Amino acid sequence: MKKLAIAITSISALMATGVYADDANVSGDVKVSYGKAAVEDTDASFNVESVTVGVNPSYETESGITAFGSAELGFEQAAESALAPLNLKSAFVGLGYMGTELTVGKQSYASDEFGIGKDKAFGAGNQLASTSGDEVVKVAYSIEDSVKVVASVDLSESEDESAIDVYGEYTVMDNITVAGTVQSHKANADADALMNVGVSGQYKTDAYAAGAEFTYNLDSEDMAYEVAASYNVLDNVTVAAGLGQTIYKAEGMDTLTAYYANAEYKVHENASAYAEVGSTSADNAELGYTVGMKVSF
Numbered sequence: 001m002k003k004l005a006i007a008i009t010s011i012s013a014l015m016a017t018g019v020y021a022d023d024a025n026v027s028g029d030v031k032v033s034y035g036k037a038a039v040e041d042t043d044a045s046f047n048v049e050s051v052t053v054g055v056n057p058s059y060e061t062e063s064g065i066t067a068f069g070s071a072e073l074g075f076e077q078a079a080e081s082a083l084a085p086l087n088l089k090s091a092f093v094g095l096g097y098m099g100t101e102l103t104v105g106k107q108s109y110a111s112d113e114f115g116i117g118k119d120k121a122f123g124a125g126n127q128l129a130s131t132s133g134d135e136v137v138k139v140a141y142s143i144e145d146s147v148k149v150v151a152s153v154d155l156s157e158s159e160d161e162s163a164i165d166v167y168g169e170y171t172v173m174d175n176i177t178v179a180g181t182v183q184s185h186k187a188n189a190d191a192d193a194l195m196n197v198g199v200s201g202q203y204k205t206d207a208y209a210a211g212a213e214f215t216y217n218l219d220s221e222d223m224a225y226e227v228a229a230s231y232n233v234l235d236n237v238t239v240a241a242g243l244g245q246t247i248y249k250a251e252g253m254d255t256l257t258a259y260y261a262n263a264e265y266k267v268h269e270n271a272s273a274y275a276e277v278g279s280t281s282a283d284n285a286e287l288g289y290t291v292g293m294k295v296s297f
Contacts (some may be wrong), residue, residue: 009121025056026053026055026056026297027048027054027055028053028296029051030050030294031292032292032294034290035047035290038287039278039286039288040284040286047077050074050075052072052073053072053073054070054071055071056068056069057069067095069092073089083163089106090132091106092106092136093106097141102138103138103140104137105136106132106135107133108131109131109154110165110167111152111165111183111196112131114198114213116200116202116211117291119278121260121290122278123260124224124244124245124246124258124259125246126213127196127215128181128183128215129183130163130185133154133156136155137152137155139152142240146170146171147168147170148167152166158190160188160189163183164184165181166181166183176202176264177201177202179201179202180199181198182196182197195217196218197216198213198216200213201213203292209229209231212225212226220224224245226242228240228241228242229242232262236265236266237264237266238263238266239263241264242259242260243258243259244258244259245257256281258278259278259279260277260278261276261278262275262276262277270296271295273293275289275291275292
C-alpha cells in the first residue's frame with residue numbers, strides 16, 4: 001500500500017504543475033429492474049440493481065500532458081430488494097500523452113477490456129479470474145481505429161489477491177477486430193499463480209455485430225467459449241443473442257451451456273429500456289427473465 005500511496009502522490013504533484021485548462025464533470029447511472037433468476041423455485045422481484053455517482057476531473061498541462069482522475073461511489077444489489085452499503089467502486093489518478101495513459105489506484109485490470117458478450121444479466125461466463133483490484137498500476141497505448149495495448153499489475157502487499165494482466169486488440173480491416181489477453185492471477189498471497197488466456201474476434205458494422213471468444217485456464221485445463229450477435233432493427237432498437245459453454249477437465253463435471261436473448265430500446269442517448277431471457281443447462285435451472293431501465297448522466 002505504501003508503494004501505491006507514493007505513486008499516487010507523485011502523479012498528483014505532476015497534476016498540480018503547469019495546469020492551464022480544466023474540465024471536471026460528474027457522471028453516474030441508476031439501473032432498476034424486475035426479474036427472476038434462472039433457478040428453480042425462485043420468485044420474481046423488483047430490484048434497484050445499482051446507483052453510482054462519479055467525479056472525473058481532467059487537466060491539460062502546458063507541456064501537452066493530460067492529468068486526470070476519477071472517483072466513483074455506488075450501491076449495488078446485495079440481497080433481495082436490498083442494496084449493499086455505499087462503497088468506493090473506483091478511485092484512480094492518471095497521466096496521458098500522445099495516445100499513452102498511466103493510471104494508478106482502485107480500478108479495472110487490463111483483462112477487463114476483453115469480451116464480446118452482449119448480455120444484460122444472463123452472461124455465458126469465461127475462464128478469466130477477477131478483472132479489477134484496489135492497488136492497480138495500468139498502462140494503455142492506443143492508435144485510433146487501429147491498435148490498443150493495455151498492461152496492468154495489482155500491487156497487493158497483503159493477503160489479498162494479485163494479478164498481472166495484458167490485453168491487446170488490432171483492427172485488421174475497417175469492420176474486423178481481433179483481441180487477446182493473458183492473465184496471471186493469485187487468489188491470495190499463499191496461492192499459486194494461475195495462468196488464463198483468451199482470444200476473440202468480432203465483425204461490426206453500423207447495423208449489426210457478430211463475434212466469438214475463447215478462454216482457457218492453462219493449469220486446470222478448463223475452457224469456455226461464447227458466440228454472440230446483435231442487430232439494429234431500428235435506429236433506437238437493438239436485438240441480441242448469445243450462447244456459450246464452459247467445458248471442465250475434471251471427471252464428473254458436466255459441460256455447462258448458457259444462452260440468452262434480449263432487446264434494448266434507446267429512449268434517449270443516456271437512457272434505455274431492455275428485456276432479456278436466459279438460462280443454463282444446470283440441473284436446477286429454468287428460464288429466467290429481466291425487464292429494466294438504465295439512465296445515465
